[in-house]
Amino acid sequence: MLELVPKTHDEARQGEAYAPAQADTTTYTKKFYIESYGCQMNFNDSEIVASILQEEGFGATRNYEEADLVLLNTCSIREKAEQTVRKRLSEFRRIKDANPGLLVGVLGCMAERLKTKFLEEEKLVDMVIGPDAYRTLPALIEEAETGQKAVNVLLSREETYADISPVRLDSNGVTAFVSIMRGCNNMCSFCVVPFTRGRERSRDAYSVVAEATDLFERGYREVTLLGQNVDSYYWNSPDGSETVNFANLLERVALISPLLRVRFSTSHPKDITDEVLHTMAKYENICKYIHLPVQSGSTRVLSLMNRTYTREWYIKKVERIREILPDCALSTDVITGFCTETEEDHQDTLSMMEFAKYELAYMFAYSERPGTLAARRYTDDIPEDVKKRRLNEIITLHRRHSLEGMQKDVGKTLKILVEGTSKKSEAELYGRTDQNKVVVFPKEHFKKGDYVTVTVHGCTAGTLLGKAVL
Structure with missing residues (x-):
C-alpha cells in the first residue's frame, strides 16, 4: 500500500x-x-x-x-x-x-x-x-x-500482460519496475485490492527474466520486481515440467549480471520464506532491503484487519530476517485509528516501531473504503482528531528513527548507484545505497548509471551526504 x-x-x-x-x-x-x-x-x-x-x-x-x-x-x-x-x-x-x-x-x-x-x-x-x-x-x-x-471493467484470472513490452514513461534510464504478478488473495479487511485487481496470478518466469535482461542490455542497472504480494509468486510451465517460486525467480534475475541490482516489493509477513532470505544473502546484487508492512502493532487489531499474524509472530519474522541478513533495512506501512483501536493498541504500534526501527514508513490514518470487509463488518468509530493525534505521534517517532538510522551511516564507505543530478545543485549527483538510502555527493567525473564508492560525512533525516572515494 x-x-x-x-x-x-x-x-x-x-x-x-x-x-x-x-x-x-x-x-x-x-x-x-x-x-x-x-x-x-x-x-x-x-x-x-x-x-x-x-x-x-x-x-x-x-x-x-x-x-x-x-x-x-x-x-x-x-x-x-x-x-x-x-x-x-x-x-x-x-x-x-x-x-x-x-x-x-x-x-x-x-x-x-x-x-x-x-x-x-x-x-x-x-x-x-x-x-x-x-x-x-x-x-x-x-x-x-x-x-x-x-x-x-471485467476482471481476469489469466491476464498478466506478459507479452507486452512496457514503454518506460518518465524513466531515468537507470531504474525500472518489472511486474511479476497481479491481483491479491489476501483479504485484509481494510483493503480494496482483491476487489479492484482480482485474484492472484503469476507471470511467466521466462518473460520476467527476458524483460529484466532487455532492460540491462539497454543500460538500466536496477529492476524492482513488483507484486501485491511477491512472496506468493508461483508459476508452473505450460507443460508442467517446471515450477518456479519467488526465491527461484529472484535468483534467475540476479544471475542476469552482477551489475544489475534487484529489488522487490511488496512482501506479506506471513509469506516471506527463509529460502528468499538465503537467496538474498547469496547474491550481492540483491538489495538488502525488505518492505514488510506491519499495519498495526496490536494483535487484537491485526486480527480485525485479517492480517493472519500476531504481534509476536511479526517480531519473530523480523528477528529471523536480521539473523540471516544482519544489514538488511526494513520499511513498512502503518495504519492508525482502525476501527475500535484503543490507546493500548496505539501504544503497541509505537512499541513495535521502537523494536523494528524502520528506515522508511508509509503512515496513514484509517480511511474506510466502500466495499471492503471492514466497511461491511465494523464501524469507523475513531474520531478524526484522535486519528490525527495518533498519526502525528507515529510520524514523529519514525522521523527520529530515520535520523538515527542515517546517523549510523556517517563515517561509512558505501556503494552507490547513481540515478541522476541532485534537485538542489547541478554540481551534485544522487543515488541510493543497497539499503535504499539516498546519497548526495559532488558530481566530479561520474555520471548516471555508474556505481560509485562514497564516504559519508554527514546527513539529514532523509539524505546521506558524502564524497566519492577516488
Missing part, C-alpha cells in the same frame, strides 16, 4: 513470450497524456497502456492541452486519492467543453467501483477501463469516438 505522488508520464497469458522494445522511430498522428496515482503497480500499468496505445498510433505527450486522449490511472486505497482524481477529472471536463473531440478516460482501481458515477451521474469521462481490460483500449477508443460511453 505504497502512496506515491501523481506523476505524468499482467503481462499476458501464461507461457507467452516477452518481446523486447524496439527503438521508436514512428511518427504519431495522435497524442495521449496519462497521469498515474497510487502504488508502483499503477505506474507500471501506465507503461503497459502506453505500449498498447503506441501500437495504435498514439504518441505520448507531457502537455495535456495538445492531447487527443487523456487518461487518469487511479487509486482507491485512500479517500484522499479519490478526491484528487475527481478534482482532476473536473478540470479535464472543462477542457473537453472547449475541445469536444478530446476523449477522457479513467483506468485502474477506481474504474469498477465508480463507473456509474463517472459515466452517468457526473458525466466526467468517456471511457472506464479496469486493470485487466487494457488490451481492449483500441476498441473502447473507437467506441467512444462515436459518442458512446465505453466500459470494460
